[in-house]
Amino acid sequence: VSELAELGFVVERIDGMGTNRRSKAFHDVAWKNLGDAGFPDRILWMKALAKSDPALDSSRVGIYGGSAGGQNAMRALIAHNDFYDVAVADCGCHDNRVDKIWWNELWMSWPIGEHYKEASNVEQAHRLEGKLLLTLGAVDRNVDPASTMQVAEALIRADKDFDLIVFPSGGHGIGESPYGVRRRRDYFVKHLLGLEPRR
Numbered sequence: 001v002s003e004l005a006e007l008g009f010v011v012e013r014i015d016g017m018g019t020n021r022r023s024k025a026f027h028d029v030a031w032k033n034l035g036d037a038g039f040p041d042r043i044l045w046m047k048a049l050a051k052s053d054p055a056l057d058s059s060r061v062g063i064y065g066g067s068a069g070g071q072n073a074m075r076a077l078i079a080h081n082d083f084y085d086v087a088v089a090d091c092g093c094h095d096n097r098v099d100k101i102w103w104n105e106l107w108m109s110w111p112i113g114e115h116y117k118e119a120s121n122v123e124q125a126h127r128l129e130g131k132l133l134l135t136l137g138a139v140d141r142n143v144d145p146a147s148t149m150q151v152a153e154a155l156i157r158a159d160k161d162f163d164l165i166v167f168p169s170g171g172h173g174i175g176e177s178p179y180g181v182r183r184r185r186d187y188f189v190k191h192l193l194g195l196e197p198r199r
Contacts, residue, residue, distance in 0.1 A: 003185060008193070010056055012049075014042050034096055034107050035079065035119035037072040043083050058083075060192045064184055066090035066173050067143055074121050074132060074151070081129035086191045088133045088184045090175025093143045094121035094151040100142075125154035131191040132162040135180055137170030163187070 001011050015022075015038075029036060050058035061084050065073040070092025076084035093099035096108050097116050108116055117123045132155075136148040148164075155162050165183060167174045174180055186197035 003181070004188065007185065007189060009062075009188065012046065014038075014045060030107050032108055032115040033119060034068070034071065034104075035075050035121075035124075037075065039076065039080050043080060046083075060085055062086035062088070062188045062192050064088040064090070064175075066092075066175050068093055070094070070148075070175075071121060074128070074134070075124075077130040077132055078121060078124045078127045081127075084130060086131045086188060088135070088175070088187055089148075090135045090180065090184075091137060091140055091143050091145075091172050092121070092134070092148060092151070094147045095123070096120065098144055098147045098150065122150050122154045125151055125160065126158035128155065128158070128160050128162075131187070132160075133165070133184070133187045134162060135165045135167070135175045135183070137167045137172060137174035139169060140172045140174075142172035 001013070004011050029038060046058055046061065050056040063073045063076045063084055064087065065071075067090075070089035071094050073087040073089040074092055074094060077087045093104075095116075096104040096119055097112055108119065134148050134152060136145050138145055145166075152162070152164055165180070167177070167180070170177065175184065189195050189197045
């Protein structure tokens with residue numbers, strides 16, 4: 001986070017709706033709806049901050065995350081691409097029908113229904129707009145690498161441009177490795193600041 005701030009980015013961290021120690025109303029937002037992650041609240045917060053501080057440019061917004069956060073980062077360019085411009089999604093569980101069932105059923109319930117399809121980045125990939133970098137570890141033992149590969153295949157079928165880095169010996173969260181962090185930082189510099197990153 002600090003390295004992005006040092007490059008001139010304003011960095012915000014807001015808990016998603018459905019996180020621990022929140023009311024049932026907050027948890028209900030995520031129930032059968034992992035595609036949301038509280039985006040409307042976050043967008044309102046950032047727009048309000050931009051109004052109070054003219055130095056903030058809310059016309060160029062990036063997002064990143066790993067695991068469920070990777071799913072959410074890509075989802076920003078699917079469902080809220082009128083606000084978000086760039087996303088870096090690491091080891092994302094892009095389709096809750098593919099990821100480990102015990103975690104997904106906590107939020108998505110059983111049986112699998114249309115709500116799983118609506119929350120799936122694979123099913124919704126054709127709606128993507130913006131710059132997307134997908135990263136994954138080929139030996140991830142937490143989220144099956146097939147999740148990212150399936151979303152990549154869906155983006156190709158939809159003729160969407162994106163970038164992909166596969167770490168051949170990487171596990172879950174490999175996007176936080178020194179190389180992954182540098183590539184994420186470079187991606188934001190290039191696509192949000194419009195500068196070629198220093199090599």
